[in-house]
Amino acid sequence: MSAHTHMPRSAWVYPALAILLYIVTEIPALGIGFTHTPAGLAFAAVLLVILFGTVFAAVHHAEVIAERIGEPYGTLLLTLSVTIIEVALIATIMLGENGVPTLARDTVFAVVMIVCNGLVGICILVGGLRYREQDFQVTGANVYLSVLIVLATITLILPNYTETTPGPVYSASQLGFVSVVTIVLYGVFLYTQTIRHRDYFIAGAGEGERDYAPAGRLFLISGSLLLVSLVGVVMLAKKFSLVVDAGAAAIGAPPAFAGVVVALLILLPEGVAALAAARKNDLQKSINLALGSSLATIGLTVPAVAIATYLLDKRLVLGLETRDTMLLIMTFLVSLATFGTGRTNILYGLVHLVMFAVFIFMVLVP
Template sequence: MALRRRSTIMTWSLLGPPAAVAVLAVTWGRDLGPVLMLAVAVALIGAALSAVHHAGVVARLVGEPFGSLVLAVAVTVIQVGLIVVLMTSGGPQTASLARDTVFAAVMITVNGIVGLSLLVGARGHGVAAFNPKGTGTALATVASLTTLTLVLPTFTGNRAGLEFSPPQLTFAAVVSLLLYGMFTLTRTGPHLHLSPAAVAENPPTEIGRSLRPPTAAVAGLSLILLVVALGAVVGLAKVGAPSIVGAVRDAALPQSIVGVGIAGPVLLPNAIAAVRAAQRRQVQTGLDLALGSAMASIGLTIPAVAVASIWLDGPLLLGLGPTQRVLLALTVVVTILTVVPGRATRLQGGLHLALLTAYVVLCINPYPASDVPV
């Protein structure tokens, strides 16, 4: 069964990037009908998942700490590429797309992946154990990054309180990058005992340890396919951007749902890996993946988008609305109460999943004033 599953993964990961390039060649410069739009959507998701898979292969060869950085950069390239392309093609209504995508990533990881890890990990024994010190450090970093980049703009007074001024945006970009870099060094430096992975009861499966490192030839092929997949993702986003924006507008859906559509597929491999680790009673791995993904999404995406904003015509709105701030505050409080004891039951997992569900429901059907700051 395991061999069959691995063979299936290898097949789609090898065929995904060239298939995406083929779809890109067929659809480039054409008006997309329903069939072609469906083909572009499928190819785009397949290329994104293939890119994450091949980044993982390269990461296993590189080993830690640079392996996690390879994965983070690959995910960031996909996110930023999609954000920038959609913002340049979608007009003023996409000015908040960077905010929506980063916030979606935070909610999906901190509530979705954490919730699933706890729910699956607590089955049988009823309790999931993890390292509260390291996990608390990671949570503090995620909460600080989210507040500095997505909450502070609401109170700056610029553009109805949603937009950083250029000096403020520069500060947010630099501090995001520095905090992410400091956390990465802390995980591998003299303070390794504070790493989320440092837990005796439930040692995680880390990149380069759980799986046999690939050969140089396999990693080289994955690197080539990774570059091809990333290029295909950006190209397909460019092709499908007008149709995506138009479909959201015609369906009378808020633009925040596009952020969920960008973050969801990119984070899907991490969610699957977290659930599989939790099934092996390695709950800490799921928490590492969740908080690490959230941290990378903010710490790398915000600086990249800040640089890209130099060439963007419209504004870059980063401030969260009242409903989003309430959900963020509740998420942080619940996660603190989950992390502090170092043990969690299925109830805590259910609470996190309930918060994710509330976020998705409010994205689809928001309160009329949810995007207007008070």
């Protein structure tokens, strides 16, 4: 029997508070917002509590909906929801007054490193400590990796080696071509995952079955509140980025640090759901969430940002620095080994966590 037989109060209170907090901060006469004063620091604390509460509310509603629609559609829903948040944030910051042409590249790279090393590593380690070994579908993992390697290479590495324009920037025609093939490849992947070869992404015969389907009324309410939660997270994440920037400046961290922290926040719903699945011995769902989010980030974010920058005549930097390229290649090589046997243990998890630690350290000490 599912735990989602009723809706906890926090599942609707935090989304409502998120929208309310955003509204009051947009009223200049109230003077509510983040500043380097005691009142501003108190606002930052309240913001963090409401923001994280709203993220967990989004996880709850996504899980309720997932129980109704089954796998792999449930994990796909959460993945696409988080990607929508990400696209909105990147577009808002990139196209603002102080545009950041490298933001899309840095965010996409951070998401890939966080989910393929940090999230995958912690899920494998936690599952290994609890169950010694865990199984998953090798075929499904190979599908994820093959598409991910191609998308990451043509969007994050290839721009450094083109001749029409000096790297790390694509020409308009190159960017258009890459955006089209990226969308096509991701679309075919979704067709493969949800229709053509759905069994590749389900661990066992019973994994796609639901022992409980939420009532229609609860399903509709959760659907509405999931949308409200996602909107609330997007609105407050803009305020949160100001707090992160101030914190990074206070500790002397490089600008890229703020992007990593915001990416961690955006990925929190998937992280919580993936870790919970690993603790329930459902590593397949953890892999679906982790690798699926990487694919969605590249497959949807890059084309969306490319269209926006083209229409507004902005510069889009995609090519990674040499150091980051090496980290990305190492991540793919180790992932091929990790997902090549269909069984994992704690050592695989630790290896990925070490690579994640190297990534974070290099952000702080470039």
